[in-house]
Amino acid sequence: MVNYYISNNINDIINNTINTGKHMDNMIIKKFVNIIRYNLFNRYHVFKSKSLKPGYHDFDIRMLYLLFDMLVDFVEIELAWMNVCFTNKRPKWPRRWFFRSRKDGIDYLKWEIKQTSGMQLIRANMVKLLYLWWTVYRPQRIDPWDNVKHIDGLLTMDKDSIEYKEFMKQANEADKIDNMYYNEDTEMMKALIEIREDLWT
Known part of the structure; x- marks a missing residue:
């Protein structure tokens, strides 16, 4: 990234430094520092799921995990920080970069539920409900x-056999439960989207 920036902007940097003096030079340096900062350290534009196991996953599953991992970060980092930032529990500055606390995030939500009313109370309750549901x-x-017994040669098996009918019965029951889980995930994702404008500190 640094090489790309320098190679594509070196002429501008030199010309601006020579022609416009110190003010332009400071702006270029700030821009350069921000490019390094936001691509190496404060990567707010990059979202990675921390709870999704490695391997291939369909887009709908990746979206679900990403949204709820962001909610977990909101509770365990941002709300947790709000719980400690003005207290003596505040960590020393090197640990602030890595600060994460499930307990402090939940404590802040409990405080917010006790101390607020109206829409803020509803939002705090919903954040807590969604967070606990996910975690x-x-x-x-x-x-x-897991309860469906694996059968070798299923495709060539006689459809009227007892073994095949038992497998299909187990598979249909598992499919119903799987659909129920999927619908619950969808409803919870919709609830998270509904409160997204309130997820700030």
């Missing part, structure tokens, strides 16, 4: 396909 309740789901 506590959803991971406890049992995979419905």
Whole structure:
């Protein structure tokens, strides 16, 4: 990135430095520093899922995980920081870059629920509900396909056999549960989208 910036802008840098003096030079230096800062350290424009296991995932699954991972970051970093920034629990400056606290984020939400009313109270309750659903309740789901017995040669099996009918019964039940999970995920994602304008500190 640095090489790209210098190679594509070196003439502008030299000309601006020579022709316009110190003011333009300071602007170029600030722009250069910001490019380095936002591409190496403060990568606010890059979103990566921390909870999605490596491997291929369809776009809808990646979207779900990304949205809720961002909610987890909001609670465990931004709200947690609001809980400690004006107290003696505030970490020393080197640890601030890596500050993350589940407990402080939830404590801040509890405080916000007790101290506020109206839409702010509703938002705080919804953030807490969505956060706990994603981090506590959803991971406890049992995979419905774990109960489906694997059968070799399923495609060539007689459709009227007892073994095939039993497999299809288990597969249909697992599919119903899977659809129920998918619908629940969709409803929770819609709820998160509904409160997105309130997710700021």
